[in-house]
Amino acid sequence: MGRLKFRMARKKILATSGLFAMGSMLLLPIFLALPALAGGGGGSAAGGPPPDVVAAQKAKAEAEGASAEEEKVEVGRDVYYKIEGPVVGGPAPKTEDSETFYPRYNFESRVLLWVANQQHLYYGSFVLAVPIFCMCIEFAGMVSKDKAMAKKYDQLAHDFIKISLTAYSLTAILGGILIFTFLTLYPAFFGYLSSIFRPVMHIYALMFVAESGCLYIYYYGWDKMTHGVMKWIHLSMSVVLNVIGTVLMFLANSWIAFMMSPAGIDEQGRYLGNIWHVLHTALWNPLNVHRILGNMAFGGGVVAAYAAYRFLSSKTDEERAHYDWMGYIAMSLGVAFLIPLPFAGYWLMREVYAYRQQMGITLMGGLLAWLFIIQATMIGILFLTTNYYLWQALGRMTGGERFQRYIKYLVFILVVGLLVFITPHTIVMSPAELKAMGGQQHPVLGNYGVMSAKNGGINAIIMTTVLSFIWYQRGNRVPAVKWARLGNTFMICFFTVAQLNNVWLAVYGYFIPANVRIGLSVPQVAGTLSCLFFMTPLNLAMLKGARQLGPIKWGKISPRSQYALIMLATAFTWMMGLMGYIRSSVRLFWHVNEVMRDNSPWAYTHTIGFAANIISFNVLFFWISILFVFWLGTLGMKSPVTAAAKEPVAGAPVPQPAAGH
Amino acid sequence: MTWLKLVEGYMPMQMISELAICILVFALLNYTLKRAGMGIPTFWAGILVWAFIQVYLKYRIYPPIPFSVRAIYGTVSACGVFMWVSGSEAAWQEFRRPIINVLDAVSPFHKAIRVVSLVVIPLLIGGFAYKSFLPSFEEPIELRTVHPAPPATTKVHGKTFVLQTSQNPYRVNPEGKYDQEFSNAATVVQDMGRLMKDVKDPKYNPWDPNAEGYIKYVREGGEIFFQNCHFCHGDNLNGRGLWAYAFNPIPANFTDAGTIAQLQETFVFWRVSQGGIGLPPEGFPWASVMPPWKEHLTTDEIWKVVMFEYWHTGYYPRTWD
Numbered sequence: 013m014g015r016l017k018f019r020m021a022r023k024k025i026l027a028t029s030g031l032f033a034m035g036s037m038l039l040l041p042i043f044l045a046l047p048a049l050a051g052g053g054g055g056s057a058a059g060g061p062p063p064d065v066v067a068a069q070k071a072k073a074e075a076e077g078a079s080a081e082e083e084k085v086e087v088g089r090d091v092y093y094k095i096e097g098p099v100v101g102g103p104a105p106k107t108e109d110s111e112t113f114y115p116r117y118n119f120e121s122r123v124l125l126w127v128a129n130q131q132h133l134y135y136g137s138f139v140l141a142v143p144i145f146c147m148c149i150e151f152a153g154m155v156s157k158d159k160a161m162a163k164k165y166d167q168l169a170h171d172f173i174k175i176s177l178t179a180y181s182l183t184a185i186l187g188g189i190l191i192f193t194f195l196t197l198y199p200a201f202f203g204y205l206s207s208i209f210r211p212v213m214h215i216y217a218l219m220f221v222a223e224s225g226c227l228y229i230y231y232y233g234w235d236k237m238t239h240g241v242m243k244w245i246h247l248s249m250s251v252v253l254n255v256i257g258t259v260l261m262f263l264a265n266s267w268i269a270f271m272m273s274p275a276g277i278d279e280q281g282r283y284l285g286n287i288w289h290v291l292h293t294a295l296w297n298p299l300n301v302h303r304i305l306g307n308m309a310f311g312g313g314v315v316a317a318y319a320a321y322r323f324l325s326s327k328t329d330e331e332r333a334h335y336d337w338m339g340y341i342a343m344s345l346g347v348a349f350l351i352p353l354p355f356a357g358y359w360l361m362r363e364v365y366a367y368r369q370q371m372g373i374t375l376m377g378g379l380l381a382w383l384f385i386i387q388a389t390m391i392g393i394l395f396l397t398t399n400y401y402l403w404q405a406l407g408r409m410t411g412g413e414r415f416q417r418y419i420k421y422l423v424f425i426l427v428v429g430l431l432v433f434i435t436p437h438t439i440v441m442s443p444a445e446l447k448a449m450g451g452q453q454h455p456v457l458g459n460y461g462v463m464s465a466k467n468g469g470i471n472a473i474i475m476t477t478v479l480s481f482i483w484y485q486r487g488n489r490v491p492a493v494k495w496a497r498l499g500n501t502f503m504i505c506f507f508t509v510a511q512l513n514n515v516w517l518a519v520y521g522y523f524i525p526a527n528v529r530i531g532l533s534v535p536q537v538a539g540t541l542s543c544l545f546f547m548t549p550l551n552l553a554m555l556k557g558a559r560q561l562g563p564i565k566w567g568k569i570s571p572r573s574q575y576a577l578i579m580l581a582t583a584f585t586w587m588m589g590l591m592g593y594i595r596s597s598v599r600l601f602w603h604v605n606e607v608m609r610d611n612s613p614w615a616y617t618h619t620i621g622f623a624a625n626i627i628s629f630n631v632l633f634f635w636i637s638i639l640f641v642f643w644l645g646t647l648g649m650k651s652p653v654t655a656a657a658k659e660p661v662a663g664a665p666v667p668q669p670a671a672g673h
Numbered sequence: 674m675t676w677l678k679l680v681e682g683y684m685p686m687q688m689i690s691e692l693a694i695c696i697l698v699f700a701l702l703n704y705t706l707k708r709a710g711m712g713i714p715t716f717w718a719g720i721l722v723w724a725f726i727q728v729y730l731k732y733r734i735y736p737p738i739p740f741s742v743r744a745i746y747g748t749v750s751a752c753g754v755f756m757w758v759s760g761s762e763a764a765w766q767e768f769r770r771p772i773i774n775v776l777d778a779v780s781p782f783h784k785a786i787r788v789v790s791l792v793v794i795p796l797l798i799g800g801f802a803y804k805s806f807l808p809s810f811e812e813p814i815e816l817r818t819v820h821p822a823p824p825a826t827t828k829v830h831g832k833t834f835v836l837q838t839s840q841n842p843y844r845v846n847p848e849g850k851y852d853q854e855f856s857n858a859a860t861v862v863q864d865m866g867r868l869m870k871d872v873k874d875p876k877y878n879p880w881d882p883n884a885e886g887y888i889k890y891v892r893e894g895g896e897i898f899f900q901n902c903h904f905c906h907g908d909n910l911n912g913r914g915l916w917a918y919a920f921n922p923i924p925a926n927f928t929d930a931g932t933i934a935q936l937q938e939t940f941v942f943w944r945v946s947q948g949g950i951g952l953p954p955e956g957f958p959w960a961s962v963m964p965p966w967k968e969h970l971t972t973d974e975i976w977k978v979v980m981f982e983y984w985h986t987g988y989y990p991r992t993w994d
Contacts, residue, residue, distance in 0.1 A: 439739055
């Protein structure tokens with residue numbers, strides 16, 4: 013008994029330390045990217061040249077027989093940090109529309125690059141997100157007390173990484189295609205970019221090798237490292253893998269952030285010798301945070317779609333049960349990262365406005381504003397689809413029908429929130445309609461078209477999603493704690509007050525100065541996050557020892573729910589393509605904003621219709637290719653149900669993949 | 674529906690509230706009918722709710738909502754209705770029953786509907802397709818950018834102004850320092866009447882002979898406005914001036930929450946000084962005939978008139994702190 017207790021305690025300590033180590037390692041790249049380091053790190057980071065540059069300059073001076081003091085180093089002023097540094101690079105090339113600067117096929121080079129870039133990004137995001145899921149799921153399996161569940165989780169994580177392995181090769185191939193496209197179609201621009209990022213590019217390549225090594229050890233060591241310390245080492249491998257993956261992504265982000273908001277160079281584009289300044293531009297960190305969350309949501313969506321596809325093509329109830337469960341887990345992980353995504357996006361936009369006001373206005377009020385309306389529509393679709401899936405999932409639980417009768421009220425809030433959220437500020441209308449309206453501004457729509465109302469709209473939608481999730485958690489359970497009535501009343505009051513506060517602030521925003529209005533988003537978001545972070549744990553506390561109304565009937569869910577998952581994934585994919593296009597085209601006619609001008613014949617903004625067609629093509633291409641990857645994955649895969657039947661675990665309810673949520 | 678007015682300033686919330694009340698009444702009515710065994714079938718209830726929303730948006734809201742926005746609203750409300758009728762398996766089965774009955778032709782009546790549908794639906798689609806190909810004499814739709822992205826700097830009378838950091842030199846407190854909070858406190862009450870806070874107090878009334886500092890500059894801006902701008906932008910700054918309807922689109926309505934209330938004061942300064950002709954090329958078509966006022970007014974006069982526009986509408990210029 014004492015030994016068992018000791019074992020349990022040891023397991024708990026191991027689990028806690030493992031969790032802590034995982035958390036710290038995952039946060040490592042963020043610590044590394046802290047703004048405080050921008051000015052620190054010794055002389056080199058404070059604006060002076062790094063030691064290697066100084067040494068090189070000294071050596072050169074000595075070789076020429078002149079003293080270091082006599083050496084005159086040309087000094088340039090950083091366009092962003094506004095400090096001086098020695099010029100150690102050439103100026104940005106001044107290109108012109110010719111075959112020398114822009115070699116071309118008989119086709120628009122920009123579109124070729126767009127497609128190559130987007131496909132690489134899709135796969136890159138997928139292979140960065142899936143190992144993080146694997147890590148979480150494997151960890152959940154390791155700390156699970158239920159042995160059957162633990163095995164199921166472990167199998168699920170293994171299945172995930174198997175899919176990711178094929179996608180990983182494809183990512184590398186697409187990366188190669190992307191570099192060749194850059195080199196052959198935009199040699200001057202790519203040459204300039206690589207002259208600035210030379211050391212970073214080498215580190216990037218080395219990190220890629222390390223990532224591959226970790227991934228292969230992680231995957232091929234799965235069956236060898238199954239118990240005890242070895243299992244923990246295996247899990248640690250996934251942590252290392254994810255840290256490397258995250259750093260890789262941050263490095264790649266620094267290139268696009270540099271193109272949008274250059275730093276570390278003077279106004280001619282000459283490198284000033286401080287690589288940290290080049291990396292740490294105004295938009296790097298907001299992009300990092302936004303992208304990591306976006307990748308996770310996207311990865312969850314793709315895996316959920318895979319599960320939905322397998323569910324719909326399943327021949328047996330057991331298979332359906334397994335893929336229903338898999339789809340649910342992937343969807344939950346995806347949505348968990350979707351919820352903070354709008355807030356990360358808000359931060360990114362705030363930083364864009366702070367960096368260049370005209371860039372912000374081009375994005376949200378000017379030339380690209382309609383694309384933002386499409387983006388808002390896609391965000392709305394994501395949240396509506398998530399709600400729909402949760403309502404459908406209530407159908408597989410005895411007692412779920414208690415909540416389904418109230419769906420219509422949630423639908424109303426969601427629809428009104430979405431209508432406000434997607435109302436355009438710049439309305440498309442014929443001149444006749446313009447005359448009938450009496451001007452560009454509509455007294456109703458004009459109010460929905462601005463940020464104050466839109467913040468209210470999206471927060472109402474997110475709060476409703478949280479409520480749907482709480483209903484789902486309660487689907488087949490009735491709280492049995494003594495304070496259940498009090499808890500329910502508190503929850504109802506909390507949600508009501510949060511919604512009223514949200515609406516009130518959205519209206520109040522019209523009557524106060526803009527800088528105060530921007531600040532109002534804080535209490536609005538705080539209300540929404542409070543619903544998420546206080547009400548969900550409260551609900552779980554209330555469900556401790558809850559009365560069960562019946563089991564979850566995995567697999568007994570409507571096919572519509574699975575189409576919802578596919579819709580969710582498609583919307584994620586489309587939105588990623590759209591946002592990538594928006595982010596890139598906000599530079600307008602600049603390769604590197606305000607430093608290197610794009611003088612190719614394609615330095616204009618595409619029409620919305622053309623852009624939408626290319627985005628749709630990218631989405632279609634990705635889904636066709638990933639279906640091929642899925643199919644490849646199934647070739648060597650045993651049926652999860654058959655595998656479970658062959659290796660029975662004592663006490664495992666065979667046909668049911670999971671007993672809890 | 675003239676007996677129930679849409680009240681200016683409250684229209685957005687009024688529209689949502691009216692829709693909520695109507696749908697709530699419908700839900701209650703249907704619930705009562707269901708209790709009496711005469712509930713409206715889900716199929717018809719769904720269609721009824723959707724149709725009601727479309728009729729409401731088309732005929733209740735004025736000025737009329739352009740088709741593009743009604744199309745968006747129609748699609749979203751159709752999605753909402755679908756989510757409602759298929760939210761639970763029982764509701765979905767009930768909803769699709771009439772459709773399946775028609776497809777299966779379970780009775781002669783259903784068979785007749787199926788036959789009619791098979792003829793009418795292709796004809797309708799063909800009709801729409803034919804109509805869409807017919808030549809039209811309507812002016813084409815222009816996707817106009819209302820808020821053009823401003824340049825980083827603008828040059829007026831030989832002086833360069835950085836739009837992100839410049840400040841209105843007349844928005845000052847009694848000590849002569851730039852003070853937006855001070856000027857915010859002295860604007861008109863932002864209401865339909867747009868009244869001065871205290872007409873007898875020279876701190877709030879620009880036309881008081883003792884008005885000094887900020888409020889005096891507002892009066893000077895007002896004088897410039899009524900000498901130059903009100904012909905197009907209107908006495909009440911709502912874009913309904915004497916000449917307004919000579920232009921398409923008509924001039925900007927400053928009282929709308931979507932115009933100057935969303936902008937930095939320097940943005941308005943740039944727009945006024947450079948006019949329609951000075952707008953950047955990437956946002957074409959501009960469709961603005963406003964003259965470049967730097968050709969007719971001094972820099973100080975432009976700052977003052979901009980300040981008057983904010984004072985009169987009761988809005989505050991956007992700031993980023």
